[in-house]
Amino acid sequence: MSNKIHSILNEVKLDFLGISQNESFARGVVANFVSQCDVTIEQLSDIKTAVSEAVTNAIVHGYKGTTGMVTLACRLYSSNDRFTKTLEIAISDNGIGISNVEKAREPLFTTQPEMERSGMGFTVMETFMDDVTVRSAPKCGCIVTMRKTL
Numbered sequence: 001m002s003n004k005i006h007s008i009l010n011e012v013k014l015d016f017l018g019i020s021q022n023e024s025f026a027r028g029v030v031a032n033f034v035s036q037c038d039v040t041i042e043q044l045s046d047i048k049t050a051v052s053e054a055v056t057n058a059i060v061h062g063y064k065g066t067t068g069m070v071t072l073a074c075r076l077y078s079s080n081d082r083f084t085k086t087l088e089i090a091i092s093d094n095g096i097g098i099s100n101v102e103k104a105r106e107p108l109f110t111t112q113p114e115m116e117r118s119g120m121g122f123t124v125m126e127t128f129m130d131d132v133t134v135r136s137a138p139k140c141g142c143i144v145t146m147r148k149t150l
């Protein structure tokens, strides 16, 4: 990223039960958080789509067949150019985790082909956000951190 992050302007954190009803809740929280910035409709739509993909992954893969808590953290940073801000969204679960993150991030890779998953979630996140990092290990859950300059 070209703009160096400066300081935190705002931060919210939310824990919710990993059930599909809460996907739209998480999207709504992020949309509300972002509304304090000058975002375009397209940027807002991109951010909400990326959040949906990460939250869905936590629910359907992380907690596959069980239910657990998902954490959403939103942070807004000022940049040193004074004109832009950086949005950071972290979505984490305490589920089964990913043994090979590099492989999981490949387009079309899925461990649930029988559920008609297309293996494009991480690719969507990468396309719609400026930067995506994934930290995970088996049985240790997963944290996806996404950044976008606004």
Ligand SMILES: Nc1ncnc2c1ncn2[C@@H]1O[C@H](COP(=O)(O)OP(=O)(O)OP(=O)(O)O)[C@@H](O)[C@H]1O
Residues within 6 Å of the ligand: 053, 057, 058, 059, 061, 062, 063, 093, 095, 096, 097, 098, 104, 105, 109, 110, 111, 112, 116, 117, 118, 119, 120, 121, 122, 123, 141, 142
């Ligand atoms: N939070 C998570 N916990 C455990 N495994 C995960 C998690 N997120 C992703 N994965 C693994 O990474 C794979 C790729 O994820 P990705 O979102 O790209 O595709 P998908 O979820 O399988 O399909 P799609 O998102 O297109 O419906 C998943 O199939 C799953 O094996």
Ligand SMILES: [Mg+2]
Residues within 6 Å of the ligand: 053, 056, 057, 120, 121, 122
């Ligand atoms: Mg997915």
